[in-house]
Amino acid sequence: MSSGGQRNWPRRVRALQDRRTRQSEGVVFVEGIRHVIDAVDAGLHVEAILVDPSRLRSARAWEMLDAAGQQGVEIVQLSPDDFARLSNRDNPVGLAATVHWRLEDLRFIDADPAGVYLATDNVRDPGNLGTIIRAADALGATALIVHKGTDPGHPTALRASLGSAFRLPIHTVETLNELFYWAQSNGVAVYGTSARAEAELPDAPLNVPAVLLLGNEGDGLAEETRDLCDGLLRIPMGGAASSLNVAVAAGILLYELQRRLSPSAGD
Amino acid sequence: MSSGGQRNWPRRVRALQDRRTRQSEGVVFVEGIRHVIDAVDAGLHVEAILVDPSRLRSARAWEMLDAAGQQGVEIVQLSPDDFARLSNRDNPVGLAATVHWRLEDLRFIDADPAGVYLATDNVRDPGNLGTIIRAADALGATALIVHKGTDPGHPTALRASLGSAFRLPIHTVETLNELFYWAQSNGVAVYGTSARAEAELPDAPLNVPAVLLLGNEGDGLAEETRDLCDGLLRIPMGGAASSLNVAVAAGILLYELQRRLSPSAGD
Numbered sequence: 001m002s003s004g005g006q007r008n009w010p011r012r013v014r015a016l017q018d019r020r021t022r023q024s025e026g027v028v029f030v031e032g033i034r035h036v037i038d039a040v041d042a043g044l045h046v047e048a049i050l051v052d053p054s055r056l057r058s059a060r061a062w063e064m065l066d067a068a069g070q071q072g073v074e075i076v077q078l079s080p081d082d083f084a085r086l087s088n089r090d091n092p093v094g095l096a097a098t099v100h101w102r103l104e105d106l107r108f109i110d111a112d113p114a115g116v117y118l119a120t121d122n123v124r125d126p127g128n129l130g131t132i133i134r135a136a137d138a139l140g141a142t143a144l145i146v147h148k149g150t151d152p153g154h155p156t157a158l159r160a161s162l163g164s165a166f167r168l169p170i171h172t173v174e175t176l177n178e179l180f181y182w183a184q185s186n187g188v189a190v191y192g193t194s195a196r197a198e199a200e201l202p203d204a205p206l207n208v209p210a211v212l213l214l215g216n217e218g219d220g221l222a223e224e225t226r227d228l229c230d231g232l233l234r235i236p237m238g239g240a241a242s243s244l245n246v247a248v249a250a251g252i253l254l255y256e257l258q259r260r261l262s263p264s265a266g267d
Numbered sequence: 268m269s270s271g272g273q274r275n276w277p278r279r280v281r282a283l284q285d286r287r288t289r290q291s292e293g294v295v296f297v298e299g300i301r302h303v304i305d306a307v308d309a310g311l312h313v314e315a316i317l318v319d320p321s322r323l324r325s326a327r328a329w330e331m332l333d334a335a336g337q338q339g340v341e342i343v344q345l346s347p348d349d350f351a352r353l354s355n356r357d358n359p360v361g362l363a364a365t366v367h368w369r370l371e372d373l374r375f376i377d378a379d380p381a382g383v384y385l386a387t388d389n390v391r392d393p394g395n396l397g398t399i400i401r402a403a404d405a406l407g408a409t410a411l412i413v414h415k416g417t418d419p420g421h422p423t424a425l426r427a428s429l430g431s432a433f434r435l436p437i438h439t440v441e442t443l444n445e446l447f448y449w450a451q452s453n454g455v456a457v458y459g460t461s462a463r464a465e466a467e468l469p470d471a472p473l474n475v476p477a478v479l480l481l482g483n484e485g486d487g488l489a490e491e492t493r494d495l496c497d498g499l500l501r502i503p504m505g506g507a508a509s510s511l512n513v514a515v516a517a518g519i520l521l522y523e524l525q526r527r528l529s530p531s532a533g534d
Binding site for chain 2: 038127131134135137138139140160162163164167201202235236237238241242243244245247248249250251252255256258259262
């Protein structure tokens, strides 16, 4: 274990709070025992694991550090003060890491002919985006496609994803035109979601390969985006004031699509 | 509009941050234009609407204040400093209220013979509980039953519910035994959720009237609770590390139950 003297790690971590730094370097900051172990288990290239031995009590974490050290991962020992300075937590557990993690540009991805893609347009809350990533991973989505909005590498999004951000492929598009062009070129249908759609689940037509496109928390999909979709879906809901959190809507859409694809579908 | 001089409103609102005060008085604090209008529209008995005229710019809010004042609601004008002191927000909009809102004890409720009840066991995060309340309202649950965990009257839960907390009946139980006793006395089946359940949706048996019982974020339902259930359900998921946010799971369960109850079920 090296001492932290060579590099100013609190400053390094502070720089990674900035989205532009994360994206230009392709590096994110993760904190906490479960999250660091998730990143290591996912096989990500770890820049450094940051440890405050005075705080770290977990035997499992120490075993992971031992194994990572033997594989040549840089493990940096920090003073309690330095660790407190870089931590985002009220009660730091003494384990964090900076890891290489970069979103792939959708234009360079070949579509899976049986693919179930979830896409988000301008989702703003990092907790919501992380919960969407977790749901997409758990419910068997092929990949998530992110357009605008908050950054999947935001510490809150990574935390809410509970490690799924490191397991699920995540692609980005600069514009929705890129998404529609990719879908058309690859024979993938794009289904938008709208509270005003005529086609109501569970009966609405829905086939794979598919992109399920979700609008943002406040406004949903813009009218010109809805016009470009191959189909529009509505989740059946109660009164006029009713609406669903975007991550809950994502979960229901993926559940419904997987239900249709399951061997017992049509019962 | 009365001036705020007679009562120390910042102190009153601070007292309502405490769960015991909220519960013993049956009064909660809501803040923001949409949330105050939701409470008024839901027909709740408003203790007082708190206004900082220097901040409040919404014509819709002023119309509501006019109508509420004519109906005899107490409207209190506060100084910018006093309003900032009671606000939970970085950028207060100048509108808040204290409203009477009390959860009903489940023991005094007759079950709806076609009821779809959602129940939570020790859900800890107020944002999750508010998102569950919103989903239960939107997806046609008869009521929510809350056992332990965070308080539905927590400001974060109320905010995340987007007004649904004032529309959906919410009942409480002191112990899970009360819930199971109520269900048995009323002929309501209790379905627990468990990642280890044998019965996987969408094929698992599930009939109304029903309680869909969700465990908490970390541990799910305790084994002795699962043993008491009439059935256990599992949402189909991918890898071993997969899991769903509790509000996403609630949305999927309610969607699935409503799908079965819909006229076209069996397609």
